[in-house]
Amino acid sequence: MTATDSHPHGAGEIETWFRDYIAKLVGLPVEQVAGSADFDSFGIDSVQGVDMVTALETWLGLTEDLPLEYVFEADSITEAAQRISLALPTGPSPA
Amino acid sequence: MTEAFPLQPGGSADAIRHHYDVGNDFYAAWLDPTMVYSCALWDGPEDQAPLEEAQRRKLIHHARAIKAAPGMNILDIGCGWGGQLRMLVEEFGVTACTGLTLSEEQAAHVRALGLDGASVELVNWHDYAPAKPFDGIISVGAFEHFAHPTQSEDERRATYRRFFQSCHDWTAGRGRLSLQTIAYGTMQAAQANPFITGDIFPAAELPTVEDIVVASRGLFRILLLRDDGLDYARTCTLWAQRLRTAMAESRAGDDAELAQRYHRYLRLSAAGFAMGRIGLLRIVFDPIAPARGAA
Numbered sequence: 001m002t003a004t005d006s007h008p009h010g011a012g013e014i015e016t017w018f019r020d021y022i023a024k025l026v027g028l029p030v031e032q033v034a035g036s037a038d039f040d041s042f043g044i045d046s047v048q049g050v051d052m053v054t055a056l057e058t059w060l061g062l063t064e065d066l067p068l069e070y071v072f073e074a075d076s077i078t079e080a081a082q083r084i085s086l087a088l089p090t091g092p093s094p095a
Numbered sequence: 096m097t098e099a100f101p102l103q104p105g106g107s108a109d110a111i112r113h114h115y116d117v118g119n120d121f122y123a124a125w126l127d128p129t130m131v132y133s134c135a136l137w138d139g140p141e142d143q144a145p146l147e148e149a150q151r152r153k154l155i156h157h158a159r160a161i162k163a164a165p166g167m168n169i170l171d172i173g174c175g176w177g178g179q180l181r182m183l184v185e186e187f188g189v190t191a192c193t194g195l196t197l198s199e200e201q202a203a204h205v206r207a208l209g210l211d212g213a214s215v216e217l218v219n220w221h222d223y224a225p226a227k228p229f230d231g232i233i234s235v236g237a238f239e240h241f242a243h244p245t246q247s248e249d250e251r252r253a254t255y256r257r258f259f260q261s262c263h264d265w266t267a268g269r270g271r272l273s274l275q276t277i278a279y280g281t282m283q284a285a286q287a288n289p290f291i292t293g294d295i296f297p298a299a300e301l302p303t304v305e306d307i308v309v310a311s312r313g314l315f316r317i318l319l320l321r322d323d324g325l326d327y328a329r330t331c332t333l334w335a336q337r338l339r340t341a342m343a344e345s346r347a348g349d350d351a352e353l354a355q356r357y358h359r360y361l362r363l364s365a366a367g368f369a370m371g372r373i374g375l376l377r378i379v380f381d382p383i384a385p386a387r388g389a390a
Contacts, residue, residue: 046366063343065336
């Protein structure tokens with residue numbers, strides 16, 4: 001994958017989105033939502049997890065579902081963000 | 096506080112219609128072409144069969160479980176859009192089969208299939224009285240609707256007992272029963288998500304494995320019991336993807352809120368099955384014949 005054909009949202013941006021979302025959801029300063037933490041440590045249940053993934057899909061402009069296990073089985077926010085980033089559809093390739 | 100749906104053992108018609116009568120076209124947009132709305136059957140996670148093939152295997156599983164064969168007369172309790180009836184008629188050559196449903200739209204759809212020897216009745220199993228015995232019974236995705244959340248454990252098991260007694264009576268104690276139902280896994284009833292219990296499936300309560308074992312005791316011997324919850328996680332995930340695609344292509348009807356609600360429900364269900372909070376039981380029952388001379 002090259003810079004020109006990658007999805008505009010990289011793993012770092014997705015991780016930032018997760019941290020902002022979780023901070024608002026549980027009422028913590030975003031500084032206290034570490035990328036190395038797992039989703040369970042914030043008490044996020046399956047319903048909140050599904051809604052979070054759906055909100056992320058909307059933010060990413062996806063028209064297909066992301067596999068829920070990317071989040072539910074991830075050991076950390078960073079890992080989930082990386083898996084999702086790699087799975088995103090790529091933009092048009094240069095001619 | 097007024098009950099949204101009247102207490103009615105055997106699943107209330109209003110509750111059933113709330114879920115199933117939202118339009119056949121809506122379901123057709125995301126179910127597979129056979130319109131089977133229940134858990135498909137795969138042979139483990141490595142099995143790459145597409146949804147339609149896995150649904151077909153499920154229908155074959157139930158037909159074989161009751162030893163369906165030419166000349167037989169089969170009852171399908173909760174027949175949905177008729178996928179199992181079609182399988183029984185077209186591939187197992189049964190002479191007659193009857194489907195029960197509480198959904199008017201499903202009944203109309205089944206009648207329109209024009210299956211030779213098949214009939215459909217818009218009746219609650221609780222009120223059903225067949226004219227002659229059946230040789231076997233299949234019930235897929237109906238048992239979930241039989242009990243009501245306000246029932247005690249004893250009341251719930253009494254409702255299930257009546258179902259098993261009816262199945263036993265309707266086959267004169269000689270026919271097998273193949274059952275498929277969602278059941279509680281690691282989750283307790285009190286932990287159920289209000290979105291699903293209130294909005295998607297009002298007035299429905301799931302059974303536990305123990306409920307089924309207790310309620311069928313003395314009437315049926317359990318030949319096979321398997322929890323295929325991961326198959327249902329996969330089925331719901333595929334349905335959600337298909338619904339998402341239909342929404343993106345404006346094929347999911349005019350009610351965008353309805354489509355989003357179902358999409359959320361399917362993904363929540365997928366998560367629940369994947370985590371084992373709820374399970375999918377497939378159970379084959381062999382009848383225990385009444386003792387000779389018994390009343």
